[in-house]
Amino acid sequence: MWICSVECCQNASVRVTGDCFICGRHLCYKHVAPTFHTCPDLDDEKDYYPAYMQADQKEIEMISKKINYAALESHARDLRLGISCHAITLPLDRKTQYEVIGGMNVHIKVQFEDGVTWLARIRRTNATSPPPVVRDYIFRSEIATLRFLEKLNIPSPRIHGYALEGDVGNEVGVGYMFIEELPGTPLCWGDLTHGQTRKIVAQMADMAIEVSKHPMDSIGALHLPSPGTIGPIAREELCDLVNGNLRTLGPFTSMQDYWATYLQSILAQILDRQLYTLHPIDAYLIHRFLLDLVPQVWTAEKEPCYLKHADDKGSHILIDASANITGIIDWEWALFAPASFALNSPKALFHIQDFFAGETALSSSESYFVECLEGEGRADLAKVVREGKQSLFFDFCCAFDGRTDWEGWMGVFKGLRKCVGVDDGLNWDEWKQITLKRYENDDGVKQLLARGALTD
Template sequence: MGAINLHLELVFDDGISWMARLKRRNTSTPPAAVRPYLIRSEVATYSFLKKETKVPVPEVFAYALDSNNPVGTGYILMETIKGKNLLSASPTNGQLSKVLAQLAEVYQELYRHPFPLMGSLDTPGSTNIGPVLHDLMADLALTINGGRNTRQLVAFPGPFINLKDYYCALIPRILHLIVVGELYPFWAVDAFLIHRFLFDLLGQWSEDIQETGRFYLRHFDDKGDHIMVDEDFNITGIIDWEGAYTAQKTEAFTSPIALWNPEEFFSERKTLSNSELEFAQLLDDSSHGRADHPTNINLGDCVRLGKIFQRFRICVGYTLYDEDVENYRKAFMGLLREFSIHHEGPWEEWKAFALKKYSGDEKLACLLKREG
């Protein structure tokens, strides 16, 4: 059971096993109006990977988009991938190296299938790229039906021609949700200042981080439990493609979260873990030539240079719990250094600077008044 999905194994009389992936209903799941789009996009992603690539994924046998069915919720029926997920398997260094060599082949395979836009696959059996299916990007309208309030999906923005345009659409939405109390309720001022500054920072993005024209499918939640392995640490499948989207090369081929050193990542340093360095070396074998412009760097260098994209992704819309706030601040301070904004002081000093910088912002004034 995950935060959003519940999984049940269905075993038939002949020994064949299917997996039922059911949408849960709780405070962690996206709005009901968004869930059908997530299911359809996930099925479209599996369909593409199964038909067009050599990436090992389960076959989808049937699905329902919403709760209007005998099961009572949206679901996907798919092939069961045998084995353990990599996180629970606790590999030794040698076993992890074996997995990384196979994962490098997966990255190389995904690189062979570029898309023209940044977005999500939206139609099973098609390679059409639609909007990025991020729940914070959903335009919802409140409707009254029989005296009952419901939220209907109006649209998702996108697809986008580059990463900058995506963040230009996402960050203002997050700022609004912070102000109305739907995001970061206990750290509203800190989160507002960070997102307000990051929005301004978009104007300073240079061409080398605004790639256009070629985008690659990226797993949304690559923390390690998406990789299934057998007893010999052969990859048997890569699962959980919900929320997958196409990203520019330098973001698409950064290292998976599973390889991060959390202590280093949530710091102000750029240090890569030993596993990341090993993975980058494996990807060097897929060399596509080094050049001054990052769109021409090889996949290994995407890992070496990827912290800027990883930190930006964590800082924008990050699910923040009380115990995480210090790590969140550290990730942001590290991001400033990625952009060569050398603020050498502690967080408190930067916050004082930001409060002064945005002292005329009415939304910030509202938050400061609310927090007393």
């Protein structure tokens, strides 16, 4: 995606682990090594967090300096035909930042004199952000998704206007979209009673049913200017920049088509030293194995496709004090996919420890979710969730961040092998030995072994 930031180095930088939030550089497999790159990493908590906070503060100050608040207010006022408004500048002190600064976006509140509040949603810009052309591609897809959601009976932010950073006439200095501010606070299960939890799960089931009433015809994402048709997937992992030109994947006609293409792209990036540079052979073997499992886990048939939130772990749900869902937010990276993927159990319902230990039984929240779907006469959707662990484990095994959580990767990989009944019960060393033999004639395996990967 990026080229290495080190002068005269033309290597592709390593995705994710080569993007250093602290020094702001993109580093290739050579220059990300500790002999060249000396920023503290996650294993070094004492030095990492202060350095991280400092870089974070610097980035927010930079964004705030770039924003022309008067131009932002002027655009908002024009959109509301002259109702005057005031944009609240980004707070620079840490105590108040958490409300408006997320991991991906910052929000500037725009308050109108008639009491209406909008948010100007602005992408953060740091070494972990994609290049501008990819960022804008994903931004525009999010806008198209929000427009699609207006047709659905799901509380999502209405979009009132937008401008990309490079748009002619955009004097604000950054790209932004104006969205409605929704009431409520992010869902946190730990704060809720049993009754409130069940009330929310029941509403989530209603929303899954609502989504199921709005199918599209292929796997991919929505885009501007024609939000009625499905185009390529709008996610960094499935995008690339080649000589400045955006390369995307999709749309796809079947899940077999989607997974085979995605896995082949991951395998190619491992060989190209853009992914898993610390344990390339382990990662290659897992993804190579997943590629062989595709026909067993996913269908080759064309199926109706439904909207899937890309990060449905719970904080995307806003609730009020009476446990009513007041909003579903953060729609970047959303895609359309068949029910087996899009209408499977949301992450918010997982028993996290059990899931990442490879437990194949439903969590208590998932069981209640299934009960609600059945109660609404949707045995078809209940079946998707009840039989959904195999596809969830498959999905999580793919592109897992094994560096930060190797145990978790091994857990979901164990769960997958149990579900599909292939190599079930083998420990990692046994599996790796058998699999190296199984793929000894695979060109990629031969290439990696010949390269003598350092840490495998």
